[in-house]
Amino acid sequence: MQAQEDLSVLSPDERQEIEAELGHYPNKRAVCIDAMKVVQRHRGWVSDESLRDIADLLEMSADELDSVATFYNLIFRKPVGRHVIMVCDSVSCWVMGYDRLRERLMKRLGVKVGETTADSRFTLLPIVCLGACDHAPVMIVDDDLHHNVDAENLDEVLEKYK
Numbered sequence: 307m308q309a310q311e312d313l314s315v316l317s318p319d320e321r322q323e324i325e326a327e328l329g330h331y332p333n334k335r336a337v338c339i340d341a342m343k344v345v346q347r348h349r350g351w352v353s354d355e356s357l358r359d360i361a362d363l364l365e366m367s368a369d370e371l372d373s374v375a376t377f378y379n380l381i382f383r384k385p386v387g388r389h390v391i392m393v394c395d396s397v398s399c400w401v402m403g404y405d406r407l408r409e410r411l412m413k414r415l416g417v418k419v420g421e422t423t424a425d426s427r428f429t430l431l432p433i434v435c436l437g438a439c440d441h442a443p444v445m446i447v448d449d450d451l452h453h454n455v456d457a458e459n460l461d462e463v464l465e466k467y468k
Contacts, residue, residue, distance in 0.1 A: 315353075315355040315356045315358070315359040316345070316356060316359045316360070316363070317348065319348070320344055320345055320348055321363070323344045324337065324340070324341045324344050324360070324363060325363075327340045327341065327344075334363075334364040334365050334366075335364055335365070335366055335370075337364055338360070338364055338366065338371055338374050339374065339378060339381070341360045341363070341364060342357070342360060342371075342374075342375055342378075342381045343380075343381070345360065346381060346382060350382070350385065350386060351382040351383065351384060351385050351386055352375060352381055352382065352383055354368075357371055357372060357375065357383075379431075379433060379434070385422070386422060386429040387422045387423060387426045387427050387428045387429040388426060388427055388428075388467075389427060389428050389429075389447055389448055389467040390428075390429045390431060390447070390448060391411065391428055391429065391430050391431065391445055391446075391447050392431050392432070392433040392436070392445060392446045392447075393407060393408055393411065393419075393430070393431075393432055393433065393443070393445040394432075394433055394434075394435060394436045394438075394442070394443060394444045394445060394446075395408075395432045395433070395434065396434060396435040396436075396439065396442075398439035398442040399439075399442040399443040399444060401442070402442035402443050403442075403443045403456060404442075404443045406456070406457065407443045407445070407455055407456065407457075407460070410457045410460055411430055411445075411460065412430065414460065414461070414464070415428055415430060417430055418430075419431065419432055427467070427468075428464075428467070433446070436451060438451060438453050441453030441454050442454075443455055443456070445463075447463065447464075447466075447467055448467070450466075
């Protein structure tokens with residue numbers, strides 16, 4: 307019979323990165339968001355199996371950890387495309403053309419908000435605020451903020467992400 311650690315869903319690298327974070331926090335539970343970010347950085351999303359493994363490592367229940375994951379909108383609980391587009395839908399962006407940008411994105415990508423393109427290149431998601439209201443409408447692709455996005459410059463922005 308294999309040891310419990312050998313059956314772990316977390317890779318040795320993921321486990322090592324999470325354990326390295328433990329020294330920066332007062333208790334294991336406080337590491338939960340960083341731990342999920344580690345797994346997401348390696349895999350692109352956080353599966354139920356990896357969530358349970360993280361919860362075990364941090365001495366939490368899977369339900370407690372899932373509550374954090376579903377509250378924190380930057381943790382993806384289902385597979386996403388190679389590039390994640392988050393379009394700000396705050397009041398400032400709405401006033402400055404969010405609805406037109408969202409419609410253009412859905413038409414250009416052939417998906418609705420919350421979906422991934424057939425080629426798995428992009429996932430389109432809303433986000434409450436990106437903190438760049440003075441440059442609305444804004445969106446983030448992966449870690450790159452794009453401001454004053456409109457129909458004219460949208461294609462140029464998307465071409466950067468192969």
